[in-house]
Amino acid sequence: MLLDLPKPTELAVPAFVLLCFAEMFYGWKSGRARYEGKDTFTSLVMGLGSTISGALTASLFLVASYWVWDNFRLFNLGAAPWVFVLAFVLDDLAYYWIHRFGHRMRWMWAAHVIHHSSQHYNLSTALRQTWTGQFTPGFFFKLPLFIMGIEPAIVVFVAGINLIYQFWIHTEAIGRMPRWFEAVMNTPSHHRVHHATNPKYLDANYAGVFIIWDKLFGTYVPEDDAEPCRYGLVRDLGTFNPLRVAFHEWVGIFRDVWGARTWRDRALFLLAPPGWTPDGSRKTSDMIKAEWRARQQAERQAAE
Amino acid sequence: MDPIQLIGSFVAIALLALVARWMFPNKADLDDARVLRNFARHFPDEMASGAIIGEDGKTALVPLVSDSTRVGLVIAMGDRTVCRLVAGADIAAVIRKDDGLHIRFHDFTQPNTMLRLSGDTLESANNLLTSITIRPAKDAA
Ligand SMILES: [Zn+2]
Ligand SMILES: [Zn+2]
Numbered sequence: 001m002l003l004d005l006p007k008p009t010e011l012a013v014p015a016f017v018l019l020c021f022a023e024m025f026y027g028w029k030s031g032r033a034r035y036e037g038k039d040t041f042t043s044l045v046m047g048l049g050s051t052i053s054g055a056l057t058a059s060l061f062l063v064a065s066y067w068v069w070d071n072f073r074l075f076n077l078g079a080a081p082w083v084f085v086l087a088f089v090l091d092d093l094a095y096y097w098i099h100r101f102g103h104r105m106r107w108m109w110a111a112h113v114i115h116h117s118s119q120h121y122n123l124s125t126a127l128r129q130t131w132t133g134q135f136t137p138g139f140f141f142k143l144p145l146f147i148m149g150i151e152p153a154i155v156v157f158v159a160g161i162n163l164i165y166q167f168w169i170h171t172e173a174i175g176r177m178p179r180w181f182e183a184v185m186n187t188p189s190h191h192r193v194h195h196a197t198n199p200k201y202l203d204a205n206y207a208g209v210f211i212i213w214d215k216l217f218g219t220y221v222p223e224d225d226a227e228p229c230r231y232g233l234v235r236d237l238g239t240f241n242p243l244r245v246a247f248h249e250w251v252g253i254f255r256d257v258w259g260a261r262t263w264r265d266r267a268l269f270l271l272a273p274p275g276w277t278p279d280g281s282r283k284t285s286d287m288i289k290a291e292w293r294a295r296q297q298a299e300r301q302a303a304e
Numbered sequence: 305m306d307p308i309q310l311i312g313s314f315v316a317i318a319l320l321a322l323v324a325r326w327m328f329p330n331k332a333d334l335d336d337a338r339v340l341r342n343f344a345r346h347f348p349d350e351m352a353s354g355a356i357i358g359e360d361g362k363t364a365l366v367p368l369v370s371d372s373t374r375v376g377l378v379i380a381m382g383d384r385t386v387c388r389l390v391a392g393a394d395i396a397a398v399i400r401k402d403d404g405l406h407i408r409f410h411d412f413t414q415p416n417t418m419l420r421l422s423g424d425t426l427e428s429a430n431n432l433l434t435s436i437t438i439r440p441a442k443d444a445a
Contacts, residue, residue, distance in 0.1 A: 013313075017316050017320065020320055021320065021323065024320075024323060024324060024327055025327075027327070027328070028327040028328070034328060034383075035324035035327065035328050036324060036325075036328055036330065036382040036383045036384075037321050037322065037324045037325025037326075037328070037382070038321070038325075038382050039324075039382050040320055040321045040324040040325075041317060041318075041320075041321035044316075044317040044320060044321065045317060048313050048314075048317065051305065052305055055305055119381070119382075119384040120384075124320070124324075230345070232384075235388075235413075236381070236384075236386045236387070237386070237413040237414070238379055238381060238386045238388075238411070238413055238414030238417070239413055239414065239415070240381075240382070244412060244413060248412050248413045251412045252412065291348075291349065295348060295349075
């Protein structure tokens with residue numbers, strides 16, 4: 001029997017729109033938030049497209065999930081409130097790893113890059129979502145939840161709440177939350193770092209709801225007031241066209257795989273971090289960070 | 305998604321984008337300081353020797369001090385900029401017209417740009433790009 005739960009993200013859309021207006025108005029008055037017309041348009045079209053693309057493939061995802069649940073689950077944990085809490089925490093852990101691989105494996109980055117493609121950081125950026133997440137191995141990270149006995153409908157439901165939580169952290173209007181909150185939860189400050197292209201901030205703060213995963217797995221970087229965040233991609237997009245935004249990295253992968261000489265290179269164009277090339281002609285985030293560290297050291301030595 | 309929801313979504317998107325455009329108009333064009341600052345932020349190891357900025361303030365070329373095989377490119381995107389370091393192989397075509405240089409790239413995320421120039425500046429920008437492209441511009445066009 002399929003558990004029938006409401007779709008939290010769809011219910012939240014009117015609130016998202018109103019909060020965008022509110023942030024815009026606040027930014028207009030105070031200068032503490034910034035929007036740009038075309039950028040906003042693209043972000044919102046990406047959000048709408050993501051909803052449509054998700055709806056088109058939702059049944060496929062559910063069929064696959066229930067097949068795993070029916071055939072491979074070890075327990076049936078039922079649908080008591082504590083199961084929802086457990087599902088929420090474990091789904092957030094799964095999200096952390098999906099998100100981390102989303103930055104470190106080019107196949108998954110091809111889908112996730114969309115969310116980082118704006119040079120702005122405001123509530124509309126939260127809605128700039130992928131259209132192609134279904135075509136990555138992300139699904140496999142959720143399988144342990146089904147196998148341990150959490151019904152897929154519950155996972156879908158808590159994942160929706162997770163996504164809603166992440167909406168409000170996409171803002172520059174909030175500086176820091178109370179200390180205890182910053183210590184445990186993902187916040188605007190932590191997530192600004194995640195969206196920043198400053199070398200110091202690359203590949204940090206993959207958390208969805210709980211920042212503790214980053215602290216646990218060594219990817220936590222606090223926001224440094226001396227290093228203001230610059231948002232976007234290390235190689236920004238020169239287009240607002242939603243279709244180009246949606247598919248650019250897939251096109252890039254296709255071109256690279258097509259032109260590759262060996263099967264090893266073909267595999268690595270898909271599985272290695274974004275920016276990897278056989279001849280090192282492009283830069284990965286690790287290379288950018290290493291160059292930055294070398295510059296820092298040279299500056300320190302020059303100062304001594 | 306039913307049609308009413310879809311239409312409602314498009315109305316909301318248009319409204320938000322229009323209000324954003326009205327509340328946060330883009331005023332600043334590119335100038336020397338902005339071009340060089342953004343270029344240096346993206347390519348801290350490259351030394352710019354100046355900037356050739358289009359007359360509309362939308363696109364700029366950044367010649368490099370000790371590298372004649374590549375050139376910097378800074379393009380205004382909304383209220384932000386996009387910075388590139390391009391070599392000859394990145395350029396599909398440079399077409400010189402009366403209003404300036406129309407450049408096409410082998411880049412899905414930045415297919416083309418236009419450098420609005422005239423007179424001597426057009427001449428030197430054209431020479432700069434011709435010198436870094438492997439094939440002569442007319443072949444690629
Ligand atoms: Zn991310
Ligand atoms: Zn985000």
